[in-house]
Amino acid sequence: MISVTEHRDAFLAAAAGAAAVAGSYLVTGWTPSFVVRPIDQTIVNQTPGPVVTTAIETLGDAGHLIHIAMAVAVAVGLFGAVAFAGLRVAARADRRAVGVAAAGVGSWLLAAGLTGVSAGALGAALPAAAVVGLGWVSPRSDGTEDDFTEADDLTGGVDAVRRRTLGVLAGTLGFVGATVVGRRSVARSDEPLPDAPRSEGAAARLQELETASLSVESDDLHGMVSPIGEFYNVDIAEFDPEVTAAEWSLTFTGETGSDRTVDFDELIDRPVEHRAITLRCVGEDLNGPKLDNAVWTGTPIRPLLESVDPQGDCNCAMLRGEDGYYVQFPVDVLADGFLAWGMNGKELPSGHGHPVRVLIPGHWGETNVKWLSEIELLNVEDDGYWEERGWEGTGEVKTVAKLWDEGITELSDGRIELAGHAYAGTRGIDRVEVSTDGGDTWTDADLSEALPDADVWRQWRHTFDPDGSREVVVRAVDGEGTLQTGESTGSVPSGAAGWVRRTVG
Numbered sequence: 001m002i003s004v005t006e007h008r009d010a011f012l013a014a015a016a017g018a019a020a021v022a023g024s025y026l027v028t029g030w031t032p033s034f035v036v037r038p039i040d041q042t043i044v045n046q047t048p049g050p051v052v053t054t055a056i057e058t059l060g061d062a063g064h065l066i067h068i069a070m071a072v073a074v075a076v077g078l079f080g081a082v083a084f085a086g087l088r089v090a091a092r093a094d095r096r097a098v099g100v101a102a103a104g105v106g107s108w109l110l111a112a113g114l115t116g117v118s119a120g121a122l123g124a125a126l127p128a129a130a131v132v133g134l135g136w137v138s139p140r141s142d143g144t145e146d147d148f149t150e151a152d153d154l155t156g157g158v159d160a161v162r163r164r165t166l167g168v169l170a171g172t173l174g175f176v177g178a179t180v181v182g183r184r185s186v187a188r189s190d191e192p193l194p195d196a197p198r199s200e201g202a203a204a205r206l207q208e209l210e211t212a213s214l215s216v217e218s219d220d221l222h223g224m225v226s227p228i229g230e231f232y233n234v235d236i237a238e239f240d241p242e243v244t245a246a247e248w249s250l251t252f253t254g255e256t257g258s259d260r261t262v263d264f265d266e267l268i269d270r271p272v273e274h275r276a277i278t279l280r281c282v283g284e285d286l287n288g289p290k291l292d293n294a295v296w297t298g299t300p301i302r303p304l305l306e307s308v309d310p311q312g313d314c315n316c317a318m319l320r321g322e323d324g325y326y327v328q329f330p331v332d333v334l335a336d337g338f339l340a341w342g343m344n345g346k347e348l349p350s351g352h353g354h355p356v357r358v359l360i361p362g363h364w365g366e367t368n369v370k371w372l373s374e375i376e377l378l379n380v381e382d383d384g385y386w387e388e389r390g391w392e393g394t395g396e397v398k399t400v401a402k403l404w405d406e407g408i409t410e411l412s413d414g415r416i417e418l419a420g421h422a423y424a425g426t427r428g429i430d431r432v433e434v435s436t437d438g439g440d441t442w443t444d445a446d447l448s449e450a451l452p453d454a455d456v457w458r459q460w461r462h463t464f465d466p467d468g469s470r471e472v473v474v475r476a477v478d479g480e481g482t483l484q485t486g487e488s489t490g491s492v493p494s495g496a497a498g499w500v501r502r503t504v505g
Contacts, residue, residue, distance in 0.1 A: 017080025019127035027123030040071035049389030104129030196342025220406035226292035257309025279365035297342025322371035362425030428479030432460035
C-alpha cells in the first residue's frame with residue numbers, strides 16, 4: 001500500500017521532472033541540446049508508418065503536437081523518476097543534502113546522456129535538485145511525530161508539510177510558465193537573416209518576379225515570391241539541426257570512381273545561379289496552404305556529381321540530411337538538382353536547411369533534403385524515409401490550381417475577384433480555367449507573365465458579377481497541354497489531386 005509520504009514524493013518528483021525540462025529549455029532553447037529533442041527523435045523514428053500516415057491524414061499539422069507532447073511527457077517522467085529516487089534516498093538517510101545530491105547528479109547524468117552536452121545539462125539538474133531540496137521533509141516530520149526533527153524545518157505537523165508541498169508545486173508551475181513565456185520573447189527578438197554569400201544577383205531576380213506579378217485587390221495573397229517567414233515548413237521532427245557553414249560538408253560515397261568531400265567555401269566558389277523554384281508539400285490537402293515560391297541562390301549539382309564518376313547497377317543515389325532524413329533519386333534526376341545556400345537573397349534559415357539544402361526540379365517538397373550532408377551512390381535501389389512509411393517517395397508534383405480564402409475579394413464595384421496560384425512542376429502552366437457555375441462553363445483566367453525558370457508557379461486572376469451563391473471551380477492546364485485531373489484523391493500515397501471547388505457569395 002502506498003503511504004502518504006510516497007504520494008507526496010510522487011507529486012514532488014513530477015514537479016522536479018517538469019522543472020528539469022523547463023530548466024533545460026531555459027538554457028538551451030528549442031535546439032538539439034534541449035533534453036526533449038533526442039526523445040522526440042526516437043519517437044519519430046520508431047512510430048510505425050501506418051500510424052504516421054493516419055496522423056497526417058486526420059490531424060495534419062497538429063500531428064506534430066502529439067509526438068512533441070509525448071516527448072515532453074517522457075522527459076518529465078524520466079527526470080521525475082530520478083527525483084523520486086533522490087527523495088527516497090534522502091528518506092532512508094534522513095538527510096536533505098543526500099537527496100539533493102542524488103537528484104542533482106542523477107539529473108545531470110541523464111541530461112548529459114541524452115544530449116551529449118555536459119555544461120547544458122546543468123540547466124536540467126539544478127531545478128530538479130532545488131525542488132527536491134525545498135520539498136523534502138524528514139520522514140519523522142510527516143505527521144508520524146508532532147514536530148519536525150530538523151532545525152531548519154517549520155513546525156506544525158501534517159498541515160505544515162502540506163503547505164510546503166503545495167508551495168513547492170506552485171513555485172514549480174510558476175517557474176515553468178515564466179520559462180516558456182521568457183523564451184518565446186527571446187525567440188521573437190532574433191536578428192534579421194544576413195545576406196547569403198554571393199547573393200548580389202538575387203535582388204535583380206526578385207525584382208523580375210515582382211514585375212511579373214499580377215495586380216490583385218487582395219493585400220494578403222502572395223505575389224510571385226513568398227516572404228521567407230511565411231514560406232511553409234515541414235520536417236520529420238521538431239528540432240532543426242544546428243550546422244554552421246564552417247562545420248558543413250557534403251560527402252559523395254558509395255559506388256563512385258572516387259569519393260569526394262566538398263566544404264562550404266569550395267561550394268560557394270562554384271558558378272552561382274539565382275533560380276525561382278516552387279515547392280509543394282505532398283502531405284497537404286488539395287487546396288492546402290503548403291505551396292510557396294522563392295528565389296534560391298546556389299550552384300548546379302551536375303558538375304560535382306560527374307566529378308565522382310557515379311557507378312552502381314541501379315543508377316540511383318541516396319541523399320541524407322543531418323536531421324536523419326533520407327531519400328533516393330535516380331542519378332539522372334539528381335543531376336538536374338541545385339545545391340542552395342541562399343533564399344530570397346538571405347542565408348537559408350535554420351528551418352529551411354541552413355547552411356545547404358538540395359532542390360530537385362519538379363518534385364514534391366519533401367524530397368528536397370535539408371541540411372544535406374551525404375550523397376551515397378547505390379548499387380541496388382533502397383527505400384527512402386517516406387517510402388518506408390507507405391508513401392511513394394520521390395515523384396513529380398501533380399498539377400494544381402489553388403483558390404485560398406485570401407484570394408476571394410469583393411471589389412468596390414460589386415464584382416468578385418478570384419485570384420490564386422497554379423503549379424505543375426517543370427511542365428509549367430499554360431492556362432487556368434475558372435467556372436462560376438459548378439463546372440458547366442469555363443473561362444480562361446488572366447495569368448502572370450511566364451518566367452524562364454523551369455520550376456515555378458504562375459498567378460491567375462478572374463472577376464465575375466455575383467448572383468447569389470456560386471460554386472466556383474478552378475483547374476489548370478500544364479505546359480504540355482494536359483488538363484489537371486478532376487478525379488479527387490487524398491494526399492496518401494502520392495499527393496492530393498482533383499479540382500478545387502469553393503462556394504462564393
